[in-house]
Amino acid sequence: MSRAAKSTEHRSASAPRDIIGRGPSLADTLALRLKEEIVSGRLQPGEKLPTEQQISETYGVSRPTVREAIGRLKHDGLVVTRQGAGAFVADPSAVAVFRLEVTDFSNKEEIRNIIELLMAVEATATEHAATRRSEEDLKSIQAQLDAMEAAVERGEPGVEEDLAFHRSIVEATGNPFFRDLSDFLDRRVRNFIRTARANTARLGGMTQAVQAEHQAIFNAILRKDAPTARAAAETHLRNAAARLALYLEP
Amino acid sequence: MSRAAKSTEHRSASAPRDIIGRGPSLADTLALRLKEEIVSGRLQPGEKLPTEQQISETYGVSRPTVREAIGRLKHDGLVVTRQGAGAFVADPSAVAVFRLEVTDFSNKEEIRNIIELLMAVEATATEHAATRRSEEDLKSIQAQLDAMEAAVERGEPGVEEDLAFHRSIVEATGNPFFRDLSDFLDRRVRNFIRTARANTARLGGMTQAVQAEHQAIFNAILRKDAPTARAAAETHLRNAAARLALYLEP
DNA sequence: ATAACCAAGTTGCCTGACAAGTAGAAAATT
DNA sequence: AATTTTCTACTTGTCAGGCAACTTGGTTAT
Numbered sequence: 001m002s003r004a005a006k007s008t009e010h011r012s013a014s015a016p017r018d019i020i021g022r023g024p025s026l027a028d029t030l031a032l033r034l035k036e037e038i039v040s041g042r043l044q045p046g047e048k049l050p051t052e053q054q055i056s057e058t059y060g061v062s063r064p065t066v067r068e069a070i071g072r073l074k075h076d077g078l079v080v081t082r083q084g085a086g087a088f089v090a091d092p093s094a095v096a097v098f099r100l101e102v103t104d105f106s107n108k109e110e111i112r113n114i115i116e117l118l119m120a121v122e123a124t125a126t127e128h129a130a131t132r133r134s135e136e137d138l139k140s141i142q143a144q145l146d147a148m149e150a151a152v153e154r155g156e157p158g159v160e161e162d163l164a165f166h167r168s169i170v171e172a173t174g175n176p177f178f179r180d181l182s183d184f185l186d187r188r189v190r191n192f193i194r195t196a197r198a199n200t201a202r203l204g205g206m207t208q209a210v211q212a213e214h215q216a217i218f219n220a221i222l223r224k225d226a227p228t229a230r231a232a233a234e235t236h237l238r239n240a241a242a243r244l245a246l247y248l249e250p
Numbered sequence: 251m252s253r254a255a256k257s258t259e260h261r262s263a264s265a266p267r268d269i270i271g272r273g274p275s276l277a278d279t280l281a282l283r284l285k286e287e288i289v290s291g292r293l294q295p296g297e298k299l300p301t302e303q304q305i306s307e308t309y310g311v312s313r314p315t316v317r318e319a320i321g322r323l324k325h326d327g328l329v330v331t332r333q334g335a336g337a338f339v340a341d342p343s344a345v346a347v348f349r350l351e352v353t354d355f356s357n358k359e360e361i362r363n364i365i366e367l368l369m370a371v372e373a374t375a376t377e378h379a380a381t382r383r384s385e386e387d388l389k390s391i392q393a394q395l396d397a398m399e400a401a402v403e404r405g406e407p408g409v410e411e412d413l414a415f416h417r418s419i420v421e422a423t424g425n426p427f428f429r430d431l432s433d434f435l436d437r438r439v440r441n442f443i444r445t446a447r448a449n450t451a452r453l454g455g456m457t458q459a460v461q462a463e464h465q466a467i468f469n470a471i472l473r474k475d476a477p478t479a480r481a482a483a484e485t486h487l488r489n490a491a492a493r494l495a496l497y498l499e500p
Numbered sequence: 501a502t503a504a505c506c507a508a509g510t511t512g513c514c515t516g517a518c519a520a521g522t523a524g525a526a527a528a529t530t
Numbered sequence: 531a532a533t534t535t536t537c538t539a540c541t542t543g544t545c546a547g548g549c550a551a552c553t554t555g556g557t558t559a560t
Contacts, residue, residue: 025543027321051510062545064314067512071277071318072325084552093441098434100348100427113425120374120428122366128366175363177350178370184348191343221502276513301541312514317543333542334521505558512551514536528535 024059027068033059034069037091049079049087091099102188108248111192115244116183119237122170123230125182129172130221130229137172138222144168145218153208159190165214169221189244196247213239272392276311277318283309284319288328288339299329299337308315352438358498359444365494368435369487372420375432379422380471380479386411387422388472394418395468402457419471439494448498463489 011097037043050058055066071127073079077097081087104110128138144165151158164188168180213236218227284305287293300308305316320337323329327347331337354360370479379387394415413436420432462487470479 003354065544068318068321071321075322075325081511093437096353096438098350099433101346103346113427116425117427117431121370124370147512175366177363177367181348181367187343221316315513331542465558
């Protein structure tokens with residue numbers, strides 16, 4: 001087959017690449033396939049992956065595409081490559097990357113699980129914040145509390161201020177993992193609410209109650225009272241989850 | 251410049267690609283560079299990245315390499331690409347991927363932070379496990395407890411059994427996020443201990459005490475007593491952290 | 501028997517090219 | 531003149547082929 005001819009049938013339906021089907025991108029889908037091979041255990045740790053050439057032929061994609069897919073797996077720590085030797089499935093106990101993907105908002109179960117994790121992380125973070133907060137931290141938290149107060153008085157929902165308030169607390173833990181994870185989960189949940197709200201009747205603020213709960217958390221942090229701070233955070237989160245439950249079981 | 255000539259000076263010291271320096275791989279380092287541009291805010295959300303061509307010229311690497319780097323960012327949700335239009339910085343509040351990387355074992359601070367997160371997650375997980383565990387779950391947990399017991403009696407450290415015991419508990423929460431995160435953190439910490447131990451005098455098992463703590467956790471889960479389960483888990487984790495502290499402050 | 505060497509195989513990276521999609525400018529129509 | 535249509539340049543997605551750097555196992559020379 002001439003080069004030109006092959007080039008023309010790039011996307012033809014009968015081409016061998018239909019094996020991977022359509023989707024986000026060839027590399028994406030190929031990466032998913034290979035990942036499946038690994039997590040399912042069909043490819044054991046330490047085992048050598050097929051060569052790029054072989055994979056290329058098996059799945060009907062070019063070598064650069066294969067490289068891109070393997071690059072992803074390498075990025076995620078699932079495989080390690082050695083120039084000249086090959087690509088090998090990484091030892092699971094040595095994987096240094098954890099990846100959390102939250103994309104499917106229609107999956108209520110997943111949202112519930114995310115909220116549960118958020119509650120665990122943020123309650124403990126608040127507890128640590130109470131014992132460790134510096135004067136700066138305290139000032140920052142109070143500033144966000146006041147900003148929220150102002151928003152409430154202006155009659156605004158103050159979602160941005162709410163987020164900032166929580167952010168300033170987890171920041172005070174001094175533990176970037178708490179900060180980043182909490183931040184991520186928080187954003188995801190809020191994003192879910194926003195999309196859910198678009199399809200539902202809008203139900204009013206409750207901002208007064210929220211603000212009171214915030215105040216309770218702040219007071220405990222102010223007094224460096226860790227158990228009370230934790231309890232206040234748990235109450236707040238439980239209530240927030242209850243308000244949210246309206247979207248989860250229609 | 252002829253093709254052959256350019257090809258020959260692939261790795262020459264004076265080539266423009268020295269901009270990114272050496273390291274894991276060109277794509278890796280380029281991806282890090284671009285990520286820096288984004289998280290630092292020099293590239294604002296929604297803003298268009300330079301074209302692959304431009305990036306290629308700026309950093310002195312080929313387009314496939316640029317594609318690989320951008321592919322990573324896409325994979326991590328930091329950018330979105332539209333064929334024909336370009337690559338754009340993603341809206342941070344819409345990022346659906348969380349990434350946790352724990353590579354630097356020499357960074358004691360990082361290890362401490364990881365342990366702190368592990369304690370938060372696993373304590374809450376144990377609490378949930380107590381209220382939700384099925385009969386199957388209970389049997390599985392007991393089986394792991396017994397296996398650990400047997401290992402102790404054989405005079406073995408039983409690290410594998412220990413890990414399996416914890417795994418069976420977090421499994422019982424029914425929340426895959428708890429399971430996966432806890433599993434990851436646990437493995438990381440144990441891995442740190444193993445590498446640290448190689449450079450230090452080996453200090454004995456303490457396996458008896460560990461086993462007693464495990465038993466306490468199990469008893470609470472058996473009785474579906476969530477608060478006690480949490481407390482027992484916290485005690486166990488605190489003690490484990492204390493044993494570990496020997497490696498953190500030499 | 502051991503050591504040095506060599507050749508095949510594999511990943512890492514590059515160039516060049518075409519297909520597919522986008523967006524704005526130019527042209528045609530009303 | 532305003533609006534719609536068309537076209538063209540640009541950008542990403544993919545492929546093909548090729549050379550450099552490195553690994554590995556067998557072969558040869560000592």
